[in-house]
Amino acid sequence: MLKNLPRYECLLEASKEFPDLDPSATEVFLHLLRTGDEAFRVVETHLASHDITQGGFGVLMALWGRCRGNQPGRDALSPAALAEHTGVTRATMTGLVDTLERDGLVRRHPDPADRRMVTVELTREGESLLERILPEHFRQMAWLMAPLTETERKTFVGLLAKLLQRAADPAEAPLATASTP
Amino acid sequence: MLKNLPRYECLLEASKEFPDLDPSATEVFLHLLRTGDEAFRVVETHLASHDITQGGFGVLMALWGRCRGNQPGRDALSPAALAEHTGVTRATMTGLVDTLERDGLVRRHPDPADRRMVTVELTREGESLLERILPEHFRQMAWLMAPLTETERKTFVGLLAKLLQRAADPAEAPLATASTP
DNA sequence: CCTTCATCGTTAGCCTCCTAATTATCCGCG
DNA sequence: CGCGGATAATTAGGAGGCTAACGATGAAGG
Structure with a gap:
């Protein structure tokens, strides 16, 4: 989805302004989405050559x-x-x-x-x-x-499974608790 | 995308029939796509609550x-x-x-x-x-x-970057060489 | 000058995906 | 029997994504 992954120094700088921003978490997140998307595209391209989605x-x-x-x-x-x-x-x-x-x-x-x-x-x-x-x-x-x-x-796979468990968790994200209420 | 990740024994069994199937590669691939998708959904849900995609x-x-x-x-x-x-x-x-x-x-x-x-x-x-x-x-x-x-x-991030490099590679996948020509 | 070519944004048509509403059917209970 | 509620699939309407094609404009060459 996101084509330009922000560079790390950039994330560090932005984190000064936003106390909620966790640079390494953001970096992992963006890489995960980007890589997943790109992998998806690879097989999608192949399938498309057989006229199937x-x-x-x-x-x-x-x-x-x-x-x-x-x-x-x-x-x-x-x-x-x-x-x-x-x-x-x-x-x-x-x-x-x-x-x-x-x-x-x-x-x-x-x-x-x-x-x-x-x-x-x-x-x-x-x-x-x-x-x-x-x-x-x-x-x-x-x-x-x-x-x-x-x-x-x-x-x-171990790392992915950890994230998957959390992401698919019905408990969902902490939408209330925050440092910016 | 794929909701049911095939279990490992199942992959092993299928690999007997398909010489091209690499069970551990498939497992990683499916976990990657699934986790990426699920993580995507988490933020998408949040953004949707602000009426933005x-x-x-x-x-x-x-x-x-x-x-x-x-x-x-x-x-x-x-x-x-x-x-x-x-x-x-x-x-x-x-x-x-x-x-x-x-x-x-x-x-x-x-x-x-x-x-x-x-x-x-x-x-x-x-x-x-x-x-x-x-x-x-x-x-x-x-x-x-x-x-x-x-x-x-x-x-x-290191592992993701390795895959990303390959997936985004313009050289693309080996669409010709195979053990099933 | 004027023709050709590249580039910009947009349009048209299609597919996937969603939510919400609709229709048809089954089931259980009085 | 007959009625209400659950459940199946579908339809309606919307959005994002793609490719291909189009119209307008700019740039460069003869």
Whole structure:
């Protein structure tokens, strides 16, 4: 998102004016957002070359046997389950499934038991697209992470997990307590 | 983006089937994206409570004296410079400035020297909004990073920088070479 | 001078994503 | 049975993001 990461001296200077500004925290934060965004873009670019978006890819992956070969038969999920799984709202999922269905990668089936419900499943075409995309997708992640040793990766995931736990915490941020009330 | 991070055993199993899949690389990648996204959401939620979006906030920040108190007088930038600075296209910047101007946070001025150009500057209202938002914004970043020691932060930024360099590399990913040609 | 080319901002059309409201259906309770 | 409440998917309306194309202007060369 942010293209220009502020330089460190700059942060130090600004922190004089704002007592709430923690320079090292800000630096980590900006680097995290920037790197995440850039990594995102790398795979997004690849997916775009196959005319599929990140959102669509997420749906396809969710459909494609969670954990691969979990259950026999076709994998079919409701839009609600897909939304939950990929982290978007159900309204958004309607749009995503619309696009995927229009492109023939996915099919909607009415649920005979509960007529409110619908199940979404992969078509052959969707499956084959996925199998065409995945090897390169995996290669790309491996390439991206190549500069990190196995030890560094462990450390990294540990640090990310700490932040993730806090960021995803329902307790949320301290929106009241402050040094500037 | 991805809500359910695959468990490690699952990745190991899948890697049998896909020689290109590097489990630890995938794990790092998914954690990075997920954490970045979650951190993004935290500040986005805060900004939303002031009726401003991330994109708009970025523009305001860019306008608000890069590095704070850099130059005397008002800070004014062209849409192109803003787009460059915040990492969006010029077309998108037009829309962002439209919204900000409609909300009275920003003003467009024609450039007398070059009639193709326009300069964008902060209004008093925009400035005061920013000064109202920033303390809490800083506090939020500090809160988010609180679980990390100063040493961990240094390590973390180092790792992020390594990845960033690679991800932002114009050389891009190895889209040709592969074990599945 | 005038033609060509680069550059600026904007427009048009599309996709993703959101919230809120709508419609259809199921379920349980009197 | 019939009615209210929960839940499914969808629609409506808005915003940000992109690419591509456009109109206006400036700069440079013949």
